[in-house]
Amino acid sequence: MEKPEPDCESFLRRHGYLPSWRNAPLTQDRQKRRNKFLQQKTGDVTHKHVTVRRRHAIRRKVSRAAVKFGLKRLQEFAGLPTTGKFDQQTRALMARKRCSRADPVSMVMTRSSRSTTGDVMEDVGPAAPWQKKDLTYRIAQYPGENHLLHSEVDETIARVFQIWEEVAPLTFNAIDTVADIEIKFGRDDHGDDTPFDGAGHTLAHAFSPGPGIHGDVHFDDAELWTVDSPMGTNLLMVALHEIGHSLGLNHSDNTNSVMYPWYPGYQGSSYTIPAVDVMAIQALYGAFLTVTLTWTGNGLWFTPNVDDENSSLKFLQNVNREPQDRGISAPNLDTSGPENSQPDDSGPDETGVKSVRIRKPEEALDTPEIFPQARNLGLTDEDYNRRRPASEASRKSEATMERQQVNLKTSRGSVDRTKPKHAGNAFISMGKRLGYVLTLCLILIVVSRVREWSERDWGLYYFKKGEFEPALDWLRKDLEVQKESGDTTNQKTAHIYVADTYRSLGKTDEAKFHYNTALQMAQQTGDQHGQMEVYFCLGDMQREQLHSPRTAIQYYEQYLALARQLGDRRQEGTAYNRLGRAHEEMGEYTKSLEWNKKYLNMSQERGDKKQQITAHKNIAVSYKALGKPDLARAHYELAITIAMETGNKQEQEDIDKRLARTEKGQDAIKLGSSHYEAGEYESALEWFLKDLEIQQARGDLANLIAANINAGKTYRLLYKMDLATSYLNTALKMAQRTGDQHGQMECYFCMGDMQREELHSPHTSIQYYEQYLALARQSGNRPQEGVAYNRLGLAHYDMGEFETALKWHQKHLKVSQEREDKKDEVKAHMNVGNAYRSLSKVDQATSHFNTALRMGQQTGDQHGQMEVYRRMGDLQREQLHSPRTSIQYYEQYLALARQLGDRHHEGVAYNRLGLAHDEMGEYEASLEWDEKDLKIRQESGDKANLLITHKNMAVTYKALGKPDLARSHYESAMTIAMETGNKQEQENIEKRLAGL
Known part of the structure; x- marks a missing residue:
């Protein structure tokens, strides 16, 4: 299409x-009408009249x-x-x-030229190079939903830098920390205020040389990136172009240039930089210098073969040797090629020449590249490690050497070497000497200042650079210093710095320990500002690293309470902002909107324009998620008005792109996802099918695969298995055709879960899980490999193969321990314990359950704790036949479910309490719990659990001597079993009805 x-x-x-x-510009009258319009659009926001000089959002x-x-x-x-x-x-x-x-x-025009309409055209500006020639790079983010392996990306990017190295005196080194050139694959709004537009059209962008984001390269992950293939978009060609921008090159109007802005297509794996680009890059960084090595019987001579007024290599470096005295024969020179000449046989000494290309004049002084070339000419280590001043004999041999020089081609053309050279050191002008002295003085000043730095100074220095390991070493030293000094305030601050660094390293357990220590110290000393800071950090860690926005809210509320108590309006506003974010991440957009409105009011009261922009943008996001695009647009326009008033160009560009871009597909996905998370599957399906239509019209294969998967997953939860299977199979075929391994894995995962959970065919599900595992291993994705082990364990458990299930769950446990994923480790311990429970190995089961519970409590994983309480209750009731003890665990399970607002698990808790009371013969109490469970299942539309609840109530009514009510519930269960196609349950219920 x-x-x-x-x-x-x-x-x-x-x-x-x-x-x-x-x-x-806008006229004053039109500005008033614009402000009035904005006030009418928002309704709930008081917008003061402002004077805006320029028009942006309303074009x-x-x-x-x-x-x-x-x-x-x-x-x-x-x-x-x-x-x-x-x-x-x-x-x-x-x-x-x-x-x-x-x-x-x-x-195409000068900066001063104007169009016939009087509008000034903006210029990109001249190319500007890096101020150094040794550059570093890092691939900070690999393709997310793409079939390229990390190794393929690494090799391609390394090849790109190698191609640029071959034409300019530059070196590029890959590092693991923050680099000069950061390379990322991202989608849509990916953090640099220059969003991508999805597959097609714009492919990537790069920033000119400089600090921060300058020099970085971003690729659109929505593209189908390929390597050594004419299919999709070739990564090598696009990367060559974008790295050119990173080095300071602008677009070229030459269609043969690699800097031509339009994608040229696949050019083969042996592509070389065209001459026009070689000239452009060398205009920025200079050409290579060429040095001629001349061997005579008296020594090895080095001659700079370039006349460059900017070069410091204006000398003849002479190294005298007497090889005949030590039995060293003349070297076997490679005389092939136009840059070499045959040895001169006119004199008694054997002679020869060889040219060496170097990147920087300084290299000739320390000879890091020249002397190894001498080794290749047949010299020993002693030969090229020993230097002597020029002797009279060496100067006499100068004439012989001059005859052996050749004219070498440089970027300036052929150079005639006929001027006499003088042996000795390089000439340095007085101006340069003065410059060296001043530089040395500056270095001494800096060094003297650095020596005064404390451990904390060094720690914060490395922290700001993003080098967290050395930062942690220094900050821990600082903590020891503060402990020895007995200064409680500084000790508390040191704990916070150490915690921040552990958090940046992903070590949340250690970070939480230090945060809590700092909090206790602040509470003991009555330091409310210190307490407030810790609550803020703990909230951010829960939300950003532990992905637990609900737990984060508890810390943010403590933070807010202290801010109000201290009368700190600025911190109060920050608390509103964080609470809004947390509720937004939970999909609670109405609550998020309330907090963001408070944040807006606070920022307006304080006159903080920057916070007002943020608040308006946050409110716009909430309105957009709530399906109110007009109000969202109005707040975006208010935000851009303030951005123009304050001259914040970065925000202007960001908001303008949000307004200008067509996001119908994204809107559909977000709204569908919101309904999906809320359990509103019919509404979710409507939005996902709309998204599918949009992606079909666009022909975007990557998004089309995702749209089919979303539709399939939703049909599955609506118990329309045929349609779910159809959409998932369509997605799988497309993913296989395009080589999208991530898409294939997601399809296998969903189809395996559907076979195991809805179609009650664990044996079939194992086939899908094995395909999922194979792809995870192939791509080296250890987290997904662990998920595959988990699912295979669950499938074998459902088949009653508890020994096999135990082996798979133990593999899952090993992977989670390797990754130090505490949340996943809690889940693995529970499943291992459950397998031991079914094998009647109660001690081992109890040990794993207790470990899981302890880890859940340490990490604040309330969902994990909740699941452990259920499993331990099941152990007491089923294996140890102690329903009364099991009730204690089920009550803990119920309390956490209510606290978390988890209606599904609340229903499961009612179910388990009903079973426990039933086993104790307390049928009336059992019936009460089952009725509560029934109500929740009817509200949620969870047919699988609704069927179970009807069966349980039928059993209880039968025990109470009420067969008619028992029959009624069995018939309700039968209806659901027929609707969902659960033949196994149909047979089971028929037998029970026959027994009434």
Whole structure:
């Protein structure tokens, strides 16, 4: 299916051919009408009248003359006929894949030139290089939903840097910490305020050299990236282009250039940089220097073969040797190629020459590349490690050496070497000497200052650099110093710094220990500000690292209470912001909206414009999730008004992109997911099917796979197994065709779960889980490998193969321990304990259950604790035949379910309490618990558990001597079994009805 026609005006503005509306002024009268409109749109927000000089979000219509002017500039840049019309060639050009960076307008017009409409065109600016030539890079984020292996990405990116190294005096080294060039794969809004547009059109973007995000490269993960294949989008070609931007190159209008903004397609694995780009990169960083090695009977000479006024290599380095005195024969020179000459036989000494290319003049001084070349010429270590000043004999041999020089090609052309050279040290001008002295003084000042740094200074220095391991070492030393000093305040602060660093390293247990220690010290000393800081950190850790926003809310509420008590309005506003985020992550958008409105009011009261922008954006997100796009847009426009008033260009661009981009598909996914999480599966299905239509129209295979999976998963929960199977099979075939391993794994996982849980066919589910495991192993994905072990254990357990189940669960436990994933480890211990329980090995089962419970309590994993209480209750009731003791565990289970607001597990707790009382002969009490369970299952529409509850109530009524009520519940259970196609349950209920 063809892609939708690109919007002409949007394309021209995005790529620099139309002016930004940030430059367009508004009249005072139109500004008043705009403010009045915004107030009417929001209704619930008081918007003060502000004077806005420029229009941005509410765009005025572009004149035809401006569009024609922009089209001409685009056509001129791309080498098309400059008609100024949106013709077929221009339309096709706009539809092609390309880099998302703007094109340099200076190539088609000067900065001072204006369009006929009076709008100023914005220039990209001249290319600017790095101020160093040894650069580092890191692949900080690999493709998420793509079939490329990490090793393929590593090799391709390394090859790209190697290609650039071959044409410029630069070196690139891969490191594991923060690097000069950070490479990431991301989707949509991926954190740099320059969102991607999904598959097709813009492929990637990069930032020019500089600190921070400058120099970084981002690839759109929605693309189908390939390696050594004409299919999809070739990573090598796009990376070569984007790394060019990282090195300071702008777009080129030369269609043969690697910096031509449009994707050229697959060019083969042996691609080389075109000459036009070699000249461009060498204009920024210089060309290679060439040094000639000349061997004579008296010694080895090094001659710089370049006349470069900027080079410090203006000397002749002479190393005299007397090889004949030590029995060393002349080297076997490689004389092949135009840069070498044959040995000169005119004199008594054997001679020869060899050229060596070096990247920097400084390398000739320490000879890190030249002397190894001497080794290749046949010299020993002693030969090239010993240097002597030039002797009279060596100067006499200079004439012989001059005859053996060859004219070498450099970027400046052929150089004639006829000037006499003088042996000795390099000449350094007085100006350079003065510069060295000043540099040395500066270094001494810095060193003297650094020596004064404390352990904490060093720790914070490394922490800010993102080097958390050395930061932790220094901050722990600082903690010991503070303990020795007895300064409680500094000791508390040291604990917080150590905790922050552990948290950044992902070691949440250690971080929590230090946070709690700091909290206790702050409470003992009455330091309320210190307590507030710790509550804030603990809340963020629960929300961001432990993914437990509900637990985070408890800390944020403590933080808020202290902020109010202290009258700290700024911190109170921050608490509102965090509470809004936590509720948003839980899908509770109404509550999130309430907190964000309080945050907005607080920021307006304090006059904090930056916080007002954030608050308006957060409110817009909540309204959007609640299906109120008009209110969302109104808040975005309020936010952009404030951003323009304060000159915050970064926020202006971010909000403008949010407003301008078509997000119908994303809206459908988010709304569908929201209903899905709430258990509203019919509504979720409507949105997921809308998303499926959108992706089919776009022809976006990656998103189309995800849309089919979402529809299949939802049909499964609606017990429409045929439709669920159809959509999942469609997704699986598409994933196999495109090589999308992640998509294949998700399909196998869902189909395995459906076979085991809904179709009650664990034997069939094992086939899907084994396919899932094979792909996880193939991709080296240990977390997913652990999930496969878990599912295989559950399937064998359902088949009654408890020994086999135990083996799989033990493998799952091992993986979770390797990864130090405490939450997953709790789950693994529970499943191992359950397998031991079914094997009647009560001691081993109890040991694993107790371990799981202890870990759950230590990490604050209330869901894990809840599950352990249920399993321990089952152990007491089923294996130890102690229903009264089991009730104690079930009551703990029920209390946590209610506390967490988990209605599903609350129903399970009622079910277990009913079973326990039933086994004790307390049928009236059992019936009360079953009725509570029945009510929850009817509310949620959970047919599988509803069937079980009806059966349990039938058993209880039969025990109470009420066969008619028992029959009624059995018939209700039979109806559900027939609706869900559960033949096994149908047979079971028929037997029970016959026994009444």
